[in-house]
Amino acid sequence: MYQWKGLIQEFKEYLPVSNKTPIVTLNEGNTPLIYSNNLSSIVGANIYLKYEGLNPTCSFKDRGMTLAISKAIENNSKAVICASTGNTSASMAAYSAKANIKSFLLVPDGYVALGKLSQAIIHGSEVIKIKGNFDKALELVIEISNKYPVTLVNSINPYRIEGQKTSAFEICIQLGDAPDILSIPVGNAGNITAYWKGFKEYKDKNNIDKLPKMFGFQAEGAAPIVKKQKIENPQTIATAIRIGNPASWEYANKALEESNGYINIVSDKEILEAYKFLAKNEGIFCEPASAISVAGILKYYKNFDIKKDFNIVCVLTGHGLKDPDNAISQSSQIKEAIEPNLDMILERIMS
Numbered sequence: 001m002y003q004w005k006g007l008i009q010e011f012k013e014y015l016p017v018s019n020k021t022p023i024v025t026l027n028e029g030n031t032p033l034i035y036s037n038n039l040s041s042i043v044g045a046n047i048y049l050k051y052e053g054l055n056p057t058c059s060f061k062d063r064g065m066t067l068a069i070s071k072a073i074e075n076n077s078k079a080v081i082c083a084s085t086g087n088t089s090a091s092m093a094a095y096s097a098k099a100n101i102k103s104f105l106l107v108p109d110g111y112v113a114l115g116k117l118s119q120a121i122i123h124g125s126e127v128i129k130i131k132g133n134f135d136k137a138l139e140l141v142i143e144i145s146n147k148y149p150v151t152l153v154n155s156i157n158p159y160r161i162e163g164q165k166t167s168a169f170e171i172c173i174q175l176g177d178a179p180d181i182l183s184i185p186v187g188n189a190g191n192i193t194a195y196w197k198g199f200k201e202y203k204d205k206n207n208i209d210k211l212p213k214m215f216g217f218q219a220e221g222a223a224p225i226v227k228k229q230k231i232e233n234p235q236t237i238a239t240a241i242r243i244g245n246p247a248s249w250e251y252a253n254k255a256l257e258e259s260n261g262y263i264n265i266v267s268d269k270e271i272l273e274a275y276k277f278l279a280k281n282e283g284i285f286c287e288p289a290s291a292i293s294v295a296g297i298l299k300y301y302k303n304f305d306i307k308k309d310f311n312i313v314c315v316l317t318g319h320g321l322k323d324p325d326n327a328i329s330q331s332s333q334i335k336e337a338i339e340p341n342l343d344m345i346l347e348r349i350m351s
């Protein structure tokens with residue numbers, strides 16, 4: 001019987017592991033690539049959604065974390081640390097629980113979605129809130145990991161990118177080819193870096209002659225790469241990409257340049273429209289940050305010569321349940337309770 005045992009087991013020959021590497025896995029990866037009828041007919045091409053919210057802790061961060069934690073254990077590390085807007089910490093907490101090591105987390109006070117924080121806490125991470133933004137938190141954990149015996153698992157840890165690139169392999173396998181365009185949210189820019197690396201490596205080892213154009217999108221109030229300057233106080237409803245000074249900035253530029261790609265901004269209003277569109281019309285509940293990959297295509301596709309047979313893949317990086325407050329505040333309020341009376345209920349239904 002064949003069983004998916006996680007992405008390290010599946011893609012060993014592409015990853016920096018040996019027989020001695022202890023594999024710490026929650027069977028991450030193997031997420032669905034879902035065809036979207038509505039988006040395909042709007043854009044006039046085949047649009048697929050790579051639903052990364054279906055990983056074990058409900059975001060793509062698990063792909064990098066299985067490898068980062070496995071390598072930390074191989075190197076005898078007893079503790080890990082990260083700065084996070086939420087999903088990295090949820091993933092770190094779960095994988096270090098599985099590996100039985102300690103984990104420490106620095107979060108910017110007040111800006112982490114409830115679902116993500118609850119994951120970090122229940123898995124037993126030591127949560128330290130700081131009065132500062134993500135970029136400050138990242139500076140601090142880098143300093144701490146340089147001075148003390150604790151492994152940094154933010155995306156500047158090279159194993160994170162290595163693990164994350166496996167999503168590009170899966171897309172090639174699922175489509176039978178590389179897509180024409182890969183659309184992706186850009187925060188710290190680790191993921192766009194990872195996908196580009198993944199597509200190139202997969203092409204080299206397999207019978208594929210095409211590489212996708214990489215399309216990245218940033219929120220209007222947090223768009224340092226588009227604006228070519230650091231943003232002191234990044235602002236956006238899409239908290240997972242609320243980043244003013246991306247750690248993988250240079251690599252993102254390289255991916256954009258080498259792939260003849262494209263990067264631009266999308267407003268919070270447009271992000272939320274795509275977020276609600278996916279929920280209402282596609283049955284897919286993703287995070288606001290994830291919806292930017294769809295919002296960006298809807299906003300800019302007319303600027304490109306999109307052919308009918310193009311395959312466009314939008315990466316939906318995290319699950320909507322991570323941020324239930326946002327979903328509720330974006331919807332019309334549920335009316336007050338009424339008596340369990342048939343006529344009254346019918347009246348509601350008809351109104």
Ligand SMILES: *Cc1c(COP(=O)(O)O)cnc(C)c1O
Pocket residue numbers: 059060061087088155185186187188189190191192240241287289290317318319
């Ligand atoms: C981390 C994250 C991103 C941003 O990815 P980067 O690698 O930082 O560019 C986007 N969406 C979600 C849901 C995330 O958790």
